[in-house]
Structures are given as structure tokens and as C-alpha cells.
Amino acid sequence: MQKVSSEISMSLDGFITDPDASVGSPLEGNDPGRLHDWRFDARTDTDAAIVDEIYASTGAVLIGKRMFDVGFEPWGDPPPFGMPVFIVTHEEREALPMQGGTTYTFVKAGIEAALDRARAAAGDKDVGIWGGATIIRQYLKVGLLDELQIHLIPLLLGGGIRLFEDLDTRGIELRKKGSIETPSATHLRFDVVK
């Protein structure tokens, strides 16, 4: 059955960006790579298998407008998605086909409409909600998220954007599905109990 699954890297103190993350410096700010080392320089076979599994099971990606703005340049062309990407936004904008199977489609009709579009594009695969924090919280809050994957990084950033901030968590219950330990991350996976 098609799942809606978020995935994101978070520091032990709860941040998904460095204090100084900004456009052109996605998610990392002054100290590039530390949150995402497990995907790149410090990648073990286990980390690689986790990324492979995420890509293999995901048929469409959904992200927020800020993440798109920050990521667009560094992701380049072809972007590292290779599948349809839907961006929740407040602006009207034409779809942007890129190389390698990625098309950026902008949806201004709200998070439910964006998810409907992504679901249809994903076919029998899952929809991946890959950030940022606001969009993950929004889907969690309205009960549209089935699974939460957090790559917990042994790092204290001291500032930046928190994944969990100003979230009324009443009614949200998680069930741990397990965790996988690698040198640079603890890969946690939770079902959102419906």
C-alpha cells in the first residue's frame, strides 16, 4: 500500500540546518557536510543501503518552497531526485522539467492538493516528504503522514531550524519500527499511529 513517508537528518539537539544555512548553502551553513556526512564522505555500506531503499520505494517527492529555493542551485541539473518533485508554494509557477527524470511542479492549492498530485505521480510507490521542517510538521499535524524517518546525527549545532518547534502534539502517537546504527547516524523509523 502506498505510504507517505518523511525523511530528514536531525542533530542530537534537534536542528535540521546549521545556524547559518541560507540560499546557496543548503542545510549546512558554515560547516558543510556534518549533518549529511552519512550520505557522502562518511557513508558506510549500511548508510548507502538505507539511501538506496528510500530511493527504490519512493515514486514522487514533496518539498517546501524554502527547501526548493535553498536547494535549487546546488542540486544542479540533473537534480538528485530522478522522479517527479512537487513543491508546496503560494505562487503560481509553471512546471520546470529538468534532466534525468526530475520535474519540479509547483502546487499552490494547499498541502492536501499537493499530496494528491504526488500520490498520483508516485503510482504504486510511496510519496517522500523530504523537508523542510515546516512541511513535515504540517503533514504530521493533519494526520497525512504514515511514517517518520529521522537520521539522528551525533552533533550539537546550537541553533538553526528545529524539526520539532511550535507543534501541538496532542493526538500524535508514534510507534518505533526500529533503528539502524552506523558510525555517523542513528537511523530511526517510526510509524505514525492512526
Next chain:
Amino acid sequence: MQKVSSEISMSLDGFITDPDASVGSPLEGNDPGRLHDWRFDARTDTDAAIVDEIYASTGAVLIGKRMFDVGFEPWGDPPPFGMPVFIVTHEEREALPMQGGTTYTFVKAGIEAALDRARAAAGDKDVGIWGGATIIRQYLKVGLLDELQIHLIPLLLGGGIRLFEDLDTRGIELRKKGSIETPSATHLRFDVVK
């Protein structure tokens, strides 16, 4: 060699108390037990072994005044320490011997003096800094903490006291020592790199 080791339970969203924790309702507020289920109702043999190992290796405990005020009544007599407990405080106060090996000693000469007292009392065992958040952050910040143990609970509390808040983390590096997975907690252990 004697270590200074903190240990505390933290929700996935970073809180060590429920939003409504208060005196007489230690660490748990309106929804008792969820952060600490792994120590009590939901305890597995693995969870029990982790607690046993902490108690066996710890010769003296150091806590903050707020934690003492909140915990004093529910901990009862004998308190669940069974060893010397040092409380960092701003008030002059006489030591309070309890049953079962616990003595509450109040230290108003600052966190370094309190740690010196606890080190001496611990003999060749470790000093356990068992909370709250402020005291753990203070020792971490000044470089006096050797090890950080966090029992990460698959729970979103949405509010309360954050373990990591307003902490300038520059210069603080952690090295993961491993994690142990049980149904109600991910027991994480980090060395603070000196």
C-alpha cells in the same frame, strides 16, 4: 578512571519534562510515565540491565536544585539513589541524611566545587549528573562532562523543558559510543571529546 557521566530521558522532540511538570509531579506532568516507561511498566531485561549498569558504576550523584525540589517528595525515604547526592544550589542548607545510604548535600560554592565534592564521595566509581537540563548543559559547556547518556523516547511532547536550549555548542564535539534499542527507548551513549 573516574568518569563524569550524565544520563537523562528525552522525547524525540527534545523535551525532558512534560509541558505541565511541576513540584509533586516529577518530570511527567499530566501524562505520567511516558518518558520513564522504559524504567518501570515497559521495562525489558535490556532496559533493566542498563539501569543496573548505571547504578553499579555510579558512586555519587549530582543534581540541580529544581530537580531536587520536584523530586524530593515522590522519591520518598529511602530515596532511589542509595548513595551520596549533591545538589547545586544558591542557598545555605544543612546536609539531609536519608535512609538507605542516600545523603542530600547542598553545595552553594558553584558547579566546580559541587563536582569536587561528588568526585571525592564517589571514590573510584563515576559521578552521575542526573539532571535537570540546566545542570547537564552547564557541565557540558565548561568541559567537565565526559559522557552523555540519552534515553531517547519515541514520543512527541510538544512542550516542556528542552535538554538542549540556548547552548553555545562551539567547541563541543561528541563521539557516539553506540546505542541499544528496546521497545520503549533508544539508549544513546556519547563521549564528549576533550
